[in-house]
Amino acid sequence: xxxxxxxxxxxxxxxxxxxxxxxxxxxxxxxxxxxxxxxxxxxxxxxxxxxxxxxxxxxxxxxxxxxxxxxxxxxxxxxxxx
Numbered sequence: 001x002x003x004x005x006x007x008x009x010x011x012x013x014x015x016x017x018x019x020x021x022x023x024x025x026x027x028x029x030x031x032x033x034x035x036x037x038x039x040x041x042x043x044x045x046x047x048x049x050x051x052x053x054x055x056x057x058x059x060x061x062x063x064x065x066x067x068x069x070x071x072x073x074x075x076x077x078x079x080x081x082x
Contacts, residue, residue: 037057
C-alpha cells in the first residue's frame with residue numbers, strides 16, 4: 001500500500017501475476033477434491049491408504065452437498081424454500 005502525498009489517496013499495488021486469476025467456487029473445489037481422492041484411492045497400493053482416501057472423498061462430498069442445500073435460486077421467494 002502507498003499513500004499519494006499530493007492527494008492523500010491510498011493506493012494498493014496488485015502484483016501483475018494476480019490479475020486475471022479465476023477463483024473456483026467452494027462447491028466446485030469440494031467436488032473436484034472428492035474426485036481426486038477417489039482416484040487416489042483406486043491407485044493406492046495399501047488398504048489403509050485406500051480407506052483414508054475414500055473417507056476424505058466422503059468428507060469433501062458432504063461439504064459440497066451442504067453448500068448446494070443452502071443455495072437459493074435468485075428467482076425464488078424465501079417462503080418457497082422448505
